[in-house]
Amino acid sequence: MTAISRIDLQRLDIPLREPFVISLETIEHARNILVRIETADGITGFGECSPYRTIAGETQDSAYEVGKLLAQALKGLDALNIEGCIAAMDRTIAGNRCIKSAFDMALYDIAARRAGLPLYAFLGGANDRELYTDMTVSLGEPAKMAADAEKFLAAGFKAIKVKVGGRTEEDVERIRAIREAVGYGTPLTIDANQAWNVVTAVRTLRALDVYRIDYCEAPVHAADLYGLAEVKARSPIPVMADESLFDHRDAVRHVRMDACDYFNIKLAKSGGIHNALKIAAIAEAAGIPCQIGCFSESRIASSAFAHFALARRIVRHYDLDSPLMLAEDPVKGGVRYEKGGRIVVGEEVGIGGSLL
Numbered sequence: 137m138t139a140i141s142r143i144d145l146q147r148l149d150i151p152l153r154e155p156f157v158i159s160l161e162t163i164e165h166a167r168n169i170l171v172r173i174e175t176a177d178g179i180t181g182f183g184e185c186s187p188y189r190t191i192a193g194e195t196q197d198s199a200y201e202v203g204k205l206l207a208q209a210l211k212g213l214d215a216l217n218i219e220g221c222i223a224a225m226d227r228t229i230a231g232n233r234c235i236k237s238a239f240d241m242a243l244y245d246i247a248a249r250r251a252g253l254p255l256y257a258f259l260g261g262a263n264d265r266e267l268y269t270d271m272t273v274s275l276g277e278p279a280k281m282a283a284d285a286e287k288f289l290a291a292g293f294k295a296i297k298v299k300v301g302g303r304t305e306e307d308v309e310r311i312r313a314i315r316e317a318v319g320y321g322t323p324l325t326i327d328a329n330q331a332w333n334v335v336t337a338v339r340t341l342r343a344l345d346v347y348r349i350d351y352c353e354a355p356v357h358a359a360d361l362y363g364l365a366e367v368k369a370r371s372p373i374p375v376m377a378d379e380s381l382f383d384h385r386d387a388v389r390h391v392r393m394d395a396c397d398y399f400n401i402k403l404a405k406s407g408g409i410h411n412a413l414k415i416a417a418i419a420e421a422a423g424i425p426c427q428i429g430c431f432s433e434s435r436i437a438s439s440a441f442a443h444f445a446l447a448r449r450i451v452r453h454y455d456l457d458s459p460l461m462l463a464e465d466p467v468k469g470g471v472r473y474e475k476g477g478r479i480v481v482g483e484e485v486g487i488g489g490s491l492l
């Protein structure tokens with residue numbers, strides 16, 4: 137028994153270098169929550185989440201308030217009984233996956249630290265792959281988007297993700313400008329963040345086929361799984377489920393309905409590592425390769441994401457660029473971001489990151 141003796145919540149506000157524009161909203165500040173859990177035998181674990189109101193249905197304020205309820209529910213429980221802790225959180229309040237993921241992360245940090253292992257090893261993985269994050273171009277005017285893409289290419293990034301989600305002609309113009317700027321040697325993916333209906337999605341993806349797009353995230357509304365399945369069936373560009381896929385139950389629905397070619401796993405959607413491992417298992421069984429994605433987390437959470445990626449081979453795409461968009465890095469330890477988006481995972485125990 138490793139009893140949870142103390143839990144602290146902290147707001148973590150960090151400005152972004154530039155506004156991050158997606159079809160759903162514009163983010164200028166990361167307004168995150170940090171969770172710090174201590175055990176009676178002296179181990180401290182850290183977790184972090186970044187609530188996006190239009191996707192998670194949570195804000196920093198709501199996450200902070202719900203976090204207080206979750207902290208009450210967990211006090212005195214065995215930190216190593218992660219399944220029991222998650223059940224206690226789910227009994228306390230439905231949904232609220234984003235703030236729950238920060239608690240889950242801190243619990244896994246504690247478990248891995250107690251085992252004396254880096255998180256990837258605690259989860260049964262190996263630090264035997266090179267991780268390179270893509271870099272995301274915000275939604276905007278084609279010329280500005282092309283200039284951003286060119287800048288990322290010059291900085292050495294190996295893959296570029298592009299936010300889209302307008303009329304067909306607008307999105308085609310954006311991608312045409314970007315391909316003209318960066319050529320065809322760089323893998324390009326796009327993300328509509330649910331902006332299209334089925335007709336627009338199919339028409340746009342057919343028009344974009346000549347620009348060699350690896351896959352498109354979230355073409356239609358998150359609730360429209362039938363629509364997603366139809367887009368998948370009719371689009372020449374593969375489809376990745378993102379906002380429609382929160383937890384493992386959603387993963388089963390996507391598989392049953394043959395609704396997508398790829399999963400985008402985010403701990404803030406699944407409720408943390410515990411459920412994300414279940415999604416990865418379903419993906420592996422169904423033959424669906426996964427991306428690990430992010431919101432606007434600092435290197436505390438992004439370290440956990442990188443460890444998770446190393447723990448499951450079905451995770452093959454890395455969209456972990458959020459720390460690169462932040463104007464400050466208040467994190468000590470954790471993964472290192474090198475030139476060109478290479479993410480180096482060290483051998484520190486646990487997740488490795490803590491606040492300065």
Ligand SMILES: [Mg+2]
Pocket residue numbers: 327329353354378379400
């Ligand atoms: Mg997405």
